[in-house]
Amino acid sequence: MEKTTFNPTVIRKDFPILNREVNGKPLVYFDNAATSQTPRQVIDVIVDYYSNYNANIHRGVHTLSQEATDKYEQARIKIQKHFNAAKSHEIIFTSGTTHSINLVANGFTSILKAGDELIVSAMEHHSNIVPWQMLCERTGATLKVIPMNEEGELILEEYLELLSDKTKLVFCNHVSNALGTVNPVKTIIDAAHKVGAAVLIDGAQAAPHIKADVQELNVDFYTVSAHKMCGPTGVGMLYGKEEWLNILPPYQGGGEMIAEVTFEKTTYADLPHKFEAGTPNICGGIAFGAALDYMNAIGFDEIAAYENELLEYATERLLAIEGLRIYGTSENKTSVISFNIEGVHPYDMGSILDKLGIAVRTGHHCAQPIMDFYKIPGTVRASFSFYNTKEEIDILVEGVEKAKAMLL
Ligand SMILES: Cc1ncc(COP(=O)(O)O)c(C=O)c1O
Numbered sequence: 001m002e003k004t005t006f007n008p009t010v011i012r013k014d015f016p017i018l019n020r021e022v023n024g025k026p027l028v029y030f031d032n033a034a035t036s037q038t039p040r041q042v043i044d045v046i047v048d049y050y051s052n053y054n055a056n057i058h059r060g061v062h063t064l065s066q067e068a069t070d071k072y073e074q075a076r077i078k079i080q081k082h083f084n085a086a087k088s089h090e091i092i093f094t095s096g097t098t099h100s101i102n103l104v105a106n107g108f109t110s111i112l113k114a115g116d117e118l119i120v121s122a123m124e125h126h127s128n129i130v131p132w133q134m135l136c137e138r139t140g141a142t143l144k145v146i147p148m149n150e151e152g153e154l155i156l157e158e159y160l161e162l163l164s165d166k167t168k169l170v171f172c173n174h175v176s177n178a179l180g181t182v183n184p185v186k187t188i189i190d191a192a193h194k195v196g197a198a199v200l201i202d203g204a205q206a207a208p209h210i211k212a213d214v215q216e217l218n219v220d221f222y223t224v225s226a227h228k229m230c231g232p233t234g235v236g237m238l239y240g241k242e243e244w245l246n247i248l249p250p251y252q253g254g255g256e257m258i259a260e261v262t263f264e265k266t267t268y269a270d271l272p273h274k275f276e277a278g279t280p281n282i283c284g285g286i287a288f289g290a291a292l293d294y295m296n297a298i299g300f301d302e303i304a305a306y307e308n309e310l311l312e313y314a315t316e317r318l319l320a321i322e323g324l325r326i327y328g329t330s331e332n333k334t335s336v337i338s339f340n341i342e343g344v345h346p347y348d349m350g351s352i353l354d355k356l357g358i359a360v361r362t363g364h365h366c367a368q369p370i371m372d373f374y375k376i377p378g379t380v381r382a383s384f385s386f387y388n389t390k391e392e393i394d395i396l397v398e399g400v401e402k403a404k405a406m407l408l
Contacts, residue, residue, distance in 0.1 A: 006302040011387050014039035014294075018387065025357030028392045033177050033336055033383035034361050035227045036208060038291075042230055045290040049283040057282055058256060058273075072282050075289030076272070082292045083222065084213040085239050089271040092238040092245070093285050097204040098127040100223035100238035101171075103275060104200055105131035107248030112168055114140025119162050119197075121172040122148040122373065123179060126366045128171055128202045141168070148373065152179035152328035160191055167197040174206030178367040178381065179328025180311075180336030182206070189219050198244065204228055204236075208385070209307060209334045211300040214239050226284065231291035235284030238275070245271050252277040303386045307335040310384040314393045321400060327370075327379055335384035338365070341400070344407045346380045352403035353380075358396055 012018050015037045020027050029037060049071075055064035057072050073088075080088040094100045118132055122145050136143050146159040154172075163170075170192040175182050189199045200221035203212055208229040214222050221244065225236040240248070250257055250268055254277035259267040268274045295303065314337055318324055323342040340346060350362030363378040364371045371378055382396060 006298060006306060006386075008306065008387060008389055011298065012389075014041060015387055016040055016043070022357040022359070023355050028356075028358040028388075028395050030382040030384060030388065030392070030396060031359045031361050032208070032385040032388075033205060033228070033365075033381065035233065036230050036385055037387065038232065039230055039294050041294045042232070042287050042290045045287050046232065046283055049286055054283070056279055068282055068286075071286045071289075072280075075285045078289040078292050079237055082211065082296065083224075083237075083239055084215050086215060087242055090239055090242055090245065092240065092272045092275045093280050094223075094236050094238050094275075095234050095281065096225035096227070096236035097125075097202060097223040098225075100221075100236060101127055101200065101202065102131045103238055103251040104221050104240070104248070105135045106251050108135055108169065109138050110249060111247070112139040112141045115166065116141040116168045117144055117162075117164070117166040118142070119144045119146060119159070119167055119170045119192075121146045121154055121183065123152065123154070123176040123181065123183075123367065123370055124171070124173055125177050125202065125204070126368070128173060128200075129369070132169075132171060146172070148370075151330050152176065152181045152370075153330045154181075154183055154188075156184065156187060159188065163191060163195045163197070165195055167192065167195050169200065170197050171200040171202065173202040173204070174212065175203075175209065175334050175336075176328065176367070176370075177205045177336070178338055178365040178370045178379070179330070180205075180333040180338070180383075181328055181330040182210070182332040182334060185219070186217055189217055193218070205334065205336075208295075209300075209304055220244050226288035226291060229291055230294055231288040232281075232284045235281045235288050237288070242271065245275070248275075250274050250277065254278045256280075298386065306386050307384055310388055310390065310393065311335040311337070313390050314382065314384065314396070317393060317397045318400065321397070321404065323404070324400070327374055327376075336381065337383075338379040338381045340376060340379055341404050341408075344404060346378045348407050349380045349400070349403050352406060353396070353399050356395070356399045356402070358399050360396075 053067040055068045057069040192199045198220040207224045222239040227233040257277040327338040346362040361381045
């Protein structure tokens, strides 16, 4: 795809939903960390799929099946190239990050034993905590936690103290969904490898902003959800190093993932199909590839630079509001601002902002341990994407001031 010049006014035209009104006001969509919006280039791919070549893949000799299979496998290669995986069969299509993490956690059931240790960070989404707790229950392994500081940064010295030859797995997000902190994942990975532990990095929040290179990171597993990066819901990927994917057993049994089935014994298909039981989200996978094409045509450097401008502008304007506190003040952040106004419940703030057409997320953001750390019930989270503007941030600031005046 041709490279385009970065211009938010032009880019906004790609997103039909941004033209709609909510409660009689123009939509200001600041819930991008939950789900990003979909450009017409990706919507067109979805319409094209169902209009022209909807068919089941891999098994059919007929033309439609072959066309769908080709497009689906081309999408896998796009994802491989984007994340710089060495081999396309190291990319497993999943329904998203939650599925990807559960796949790995289940795979380790037969590998871990009582006394083994797993290390998680203090700022994880529940989907990077609960599957591992379930794994610990199944195996007798124990979970240790890398603590964080008031700025919402991991305390690396304490992480190094936790590592030992008992450590078998380390998992951490690349970017925190609740705080926006970009974690020093390369340092975390290298230290874990020194004690022989494998590392899973949850890239759900990083992928919309940072083009991760899995070979450079030398990460064992990396997870992504397409719906957070201009793609559809219900599709994502698990990157796994070939040697690990060969060791892990299949997650689900069924069609597509077998080599041969008899009632006595089943042998499994080669990678990546071993982990892709059943009919996948074919259209979703193809649209995921289109979303990567779209974002790469804009350019991840351009996206990051512009979103950082939005982050700085919004931080400065919001901090000027008396009684407003931002949670997550690391120097290294993506365009996420979690905040509260003293004496105002985040839910009340979110409800009033919605009346003004402004979509933010309120609550614990599936990261209750972070809220416990700050001793708060939740936050208001405004998360910006490359199609947002400073004018929209002005509307947010005005809305927060209005809500504050109504609620206090
Ligand atoms: C950091 C992080 N990890 C995991 C997830 C779960 O992603 P999904 O619901 O797409 O599986 C999210 C979603 O918000 C997230 O922000």
